[in-house]
Amino acid sequence: MGTCSEYIKNVFPSIDDDLKQYVEGVLQNGAEDFEDSEEVYEAVGEVLQEVSTDKTEEDIRNICNELLNMLKPHKKKESNGSMKVLNAPIHLGSMVDSNEGNVEDIKSIWVMQRDDSLKVDAKKLEKAQAKLQEKQDKRTKEVKVVAPPKLQTATASQVTSKKESKLESKGNNRTQDIRIENFDVAYGDRVLLQGADLTLACGRRYGLVGRNGLGKSTLLRMISGGQLRIPSHISILHVEQEVVGDDTLALDSVLECDTVRQDLLNKEKQISAAINAGSTDPELNTQLSEIYAQLQNIEADKAPAKASIILNGLGFTPEMQQQATRTFSGGWRMRLALARALFSRPDLLLLDEPTNMLDIKAIIWLENYLQNWPTTLLVVSHDRNFLDTVPTDILHLHSQRIEAYRGNYEQFEKTKTEKLKNQQREYEAQMQQRQHVQEFIDRFRYNANRAALVQSKIKMLEKLPELKPIVKESEVVLKLPDTEPLSPPILQLDEVSFRYNQERVIFSNVNIGATMDSRICIVGDNGAGKTTLLKIIMGILSPTSGMRHVHRNLKFGYFSQHHVDQLDMNVNSVELLQQTYPGKPIEEYRRQLGSFGVSGDLALQTVSSLSGGQKSRVAFARMCMGSPNFLVLDEPTNHLDIETIEALGKAIQKYTGGVILVSHDERLIRMVCTELWICGNGSVKSIEGGFDEYRRIVEAELESAAQPK
Incomplete structure (x- = not known):
């Protein structure tokens, strides 16, 4: 360091002692970190420029280069062509990209001398490449291969905790809440969700909202299809496909969803048939009594009335309820699928645009019915009135993540607007603080008396959390064509x-x-x-x-x-x-x-x-x-x-x-x-x-x- 001190004194005889000590301190503290003369110039160049009246910027850069050579003598040897000793792994491809104009840095790693006789004539190479390209183009024209369309499929991955995995493997997981943590969902090459979290509390009704094409329907399919894992004891029903048309009556199609009731009725028929056929086995009467008791416990006799109420609410008249499912159109079969889901009451009900196939009367009935839904509901809907009436919570899908809000859609909009305003205010306040601190640093950067304070301000800036500017979702604008007026009658x-x-x-x-x-x-x-x-x-x-x-x-x-x-x-x-x-x-x-x-x-x-x-x-x-x-x-x-x-x-x-x-x-x-x-x-x-x-x-x-x- 003494050599640097003498060199600075010789080159800048009029330099103030305080400034000289400041420059020496910067050089001494950063000696290990300086990689080239440019970094030395950035650290002390402007200070040296201020104390010099007769030196150009180029002179100062040369002086900084000499200072680097004094601090790191081995740097000079490397630049003269000696073998560079690597102290860490490097990636040659990235080094080539970042050192296109500085071949010496790459050459010093492994090429000591270059044999010019091995060079390829550039003109000959260009000519050969042109001929090769001409042949390839000719082949492409002669045989045009049509690539099969790439099938786009949805994929999902998630992280599960060891505790939950152990409970699940032992069959001890009895929670009714659903937590899907740190999961990704992609459709083909497009990432829809990344590092997202989803929590569904038992008994709450969630409305999933977000712009078209962000992956709301895909997320429901990932949950119902098992690609996103939830506790195995939780039953899921996803209303997505219409009921298959056959000779089953509409009312019976709904009643069949109660598999427990259906199994008991089937057993009752078999045992009754056996007794009527003359069987004297006393065990059959005992079994029949047990079946009747179980049917009474689950109120099996009330099931047809419950199913009929649901079908009636969704627009099925008593006559329609006695018609075969094959007689209904696709829209009515979708209503049947919805009726079956409402009747079976799964632990988690997934509905995707349930109001699309309904008229206003059926929508109003469904809104009232779902307000008393006893288990967990996750619904995708774009019906604003439905989202104001049914959900207890709103899940907002945006920017490849999911944000949860308490309340209906109207409350969600108010909370989101206020949240964005607060984030914008916080961002503007931090930017103002950063600007104020930066102005202080720029003003006193070369003041030796305030060097320590400047350094502390720089560290403070580095520790500040970097807030990103608030990016609002772009407003959707549709433009219908202009028309010329017509005289009535129209x-x-x-x-x-x-x-x-x-x-x-x-x-x-x-x-x-x-x-x-x-x-x-x-x-x-x-x-x-x-x-x-x-x-x-x-x-x-x-x-x-x-x-x-x-x-x-x-x-x-x-x-x-x-x-x-x-x-x-x-x-x-x-x-x-x-x-x-x-x-x-x-x-x-x-x-x-x-x-x-x-x-x-x-x-x-x-x-x-x-x-x-x-x-x-x-x-x-x-x-x-x-x-x-x-x-x-x-x-x-x-x-x-x-x-x-x-x-x-x-x-x-x-x-x-x-x-x-x-x-x-x-x-x-x-x-x-x-x-x-x-x-x-x-x-x-x-x-x-x-x-x-x-x-x-x-x-x-x-x-x-x-x-x-």
Whole structure:
């Protein structure tokens, strides 16, 4: 160190003693850590520049290089070509990447001399590579191999504690709470959840929310399929697939779910048959008595009534309950699957969009029924009113993790907003503190009297937890096409009737009309003829009697869930629009998709790989590319997330054309509709009082149906 001190004094004769001691202290403390002269310059270069009036930056850098050589004499030897001694493992690939311009550092490891005769002529090499590429291109053209599509599958992994594993292996784990800790879920190459935790307390009702495509439905399948492990004694039922249609009656299909009751009844039949056949075995009478006692304990005689109440609540009339399951459509079989789950009461019930296949009356009944659910419930839903009514807790899936909030969706929104504000304030306060400390360090960095204080401030900065800026989820914006005004009359049905055959009348003597300002919602029970009415309005079906009057320039845009299901799943979204509207620039297709939130790489993914909500947005983009001036929307909210439903409502409010909507989403109806048509009992009527009046009518009907006859 003495050599450095003398060198500094000789090069900077006018240097202040305090500054000289400060520089020497920095060099002495950092001697082991300095790797090159650049680091020495960063440590003391600016101080030396200030005390020198006749030296350039280059001079100072050379001086710092000399100081490094004095501190680490072996560095000079290494740079002169001697063998470098490695004191730790290195990775040659990464060293090459970071030392592209400094071959000596790499060469000193293992190459002492280079034989120039072994060099390859660059021009010859380039020529040879070009010929090789030409041959490969020719082969590719001759034999075009189509790679099989890569199957995307969901995978999961988790960490389980030794304590839980021991309890599980011994069969002593009797907890009813479910904890899935530190788990990952991926779909193909895409990570959906990483290091996530999920706790479900027994008896609480959880609503799982989050944007489309983040993995909510995948998570339910991972739990029900066993890829994410939970205590083996906990029974799980995931309502995902419809009931298989056969000759089993709807009521019996539900009763079969109670396997204990069913087994006892089967044994009772066998023993009774044996006794009636003349068996004198006294043991049979004893067994029969035990079976009757067990049936009485589980209240088996009340099971048909319980099953009937559930089926009735979900829209099955007494006549429908006695029909074979094969006579029902897919939507009604999904209701049957839901009825079976509600009747069997598993320890953990998983519901994925249960309101999608229900009308408003059934949704209101289900909301009331689930409020008294005795076991654990985990439901994925985008029905805002349902999430405000049923859950006791909300699980928010975002940023590859799950955050838990107490309360319903409305409370969750308030808490989340306040939490984000607090995090933003904390981040801004820390940034202000960091800036204040950094200003002090920059001001007194070269002040010898404050060197110790500066060092302590630097250490304090390093110890501060690094807060990341708050990243808010981007707002969803949907843009419906602009329209030109049309002079009335626009649309009118006069004395319209429709029947599928001579016996089945859907409705009769319908007199309704719509304008370019209309925001009409059609409500009614499933099967009441809502979709039939839409098809008559658009001219897809002709009325049995009566007249339909439509403006000659009226151009309908029709959206239904069937259109989503019928999208070509083997192409990407841009190609899908190209098929329907050929001949336009690619930018126009991408701009159209972007106005419905399908942008970037998402627009180039195959439609089959998109989530249900993303497919709906693609269907919207395709519908609106034809520039309709009157929208007919049949259940447009199925599979859309809450943010997109909100965006759809705002887009409808701004739309300058007419809108007729069939929906069971109460929030959307309240948000956009100014007129309500009730479809049912063979008629279509407009009611005063809007949705509040309709809900009052439905609740009165449910209350009346629940009264004992």
